[in-house]
Each structure stands twice: as structure tokens, then as C-alpha cells.
């Protein structure tokens with residue numbers, strides 16, 4: 001299996017409205033290092049999983065739709081606990097919808113690193129069945 005990964009960052013504000021999260025129920029900020037990986041069972045005719053510039057631009061565009069915002073105010077995330085896991089799924093879903101990848105690309109994974117010691121990820125099929 002081949003993979004291609006690009007990395008970017010996004011800064012957000014949010015609160016986690018569940019007593020489970022203790023002090024993080026209050027509004028706080030997070031800067032995530034975001035890694036997007038495309039998985040492919042073979043390479044295309046150019047010997048790549050995908051053009052890394054195109055993938056990096058796609059990830060940037062997706063993060064631009066989330067960053068420097070209070071996620072509590074985002075209509076598309078209304079009522080959602082925006083944990084690192086949930087945001088990883090959101091990024092992966094949006095990237096899968098945005099990137100026009102070839103049929104050899106089978107899966108898309110987003111890893112959100114909240115710090116150097118904690119991160120979460122979501123891996124999904126590259127396209128809807």
C-alpha cells in the first residue's frame with residue numbers, strides 16, 4: 001500500500017459542552033497540526049499517489065473553512081461536540097468530498113495533533129460507495 005501525506009495547521013476556538021470534559025467546557029483555543037494521508041493500492045501513470053501540491057491546496061482550502069473561527073458558532077457543527085476525533089472526521093470527510101482523486105486512491109485519513117503527546121485520526125474510503 002502506498003501513502004502520500006501533507007501537513008498543515010489550523011487554529012480554532014471551541015467549548016466542549018459536556019461535564020465529561022471538565023474545564024474544557026469553557027471556551028478555549030486549540031492549534032492543531034493536521035496531516036492528510038491518501039492511501040493507494042497502486043501508483044498512477046505518473047508514478048504518484050496524487051500531485052502533492054494539489055493535495056496540499058485541497059487540505060488548505062478545507063482548513064480555511066474551519067480555522068480562526070469559534071466552532072461553537074458554526075452552523076454546520078451546531079450541537080456537535082467538536083472533539084479532536086470529531087474534527088478529524090470532519091476534515092477527512094471534507095477532503096474526500098473536495099479532492100478529485102483517481103480510482104487507485106482507496107482511503108483518506110486525517111490526523112489532528114492537538115499537542116506533541118496527543119492526537120486523533122479518522123480514516124475512511126476515498127469516495128462514497
Ligand SMILES: Nc1nc2c(c(=O)[nH]1)N=C([C@H](O)[C@H](O)COP(=O)(O)OP(=O)(O)OP(=O)(O)O)CN2
Pocket residue numbers: 016021022023024082083084085114
Ligand atoms: N479523546 C479526547 N479527549 C479530550 C479532548 C478530545 O478532543 N478528545 N479534548 C479535551 C479538551 O478540549 C482539551 O484539549 C484538553 O482539556 P483538559 O481539560 O486539559 O483535558 P485533559 O484530559 O488533558 O486534562 P485533565 O485536566 O486531566 O482533564 C479533553 N479531552
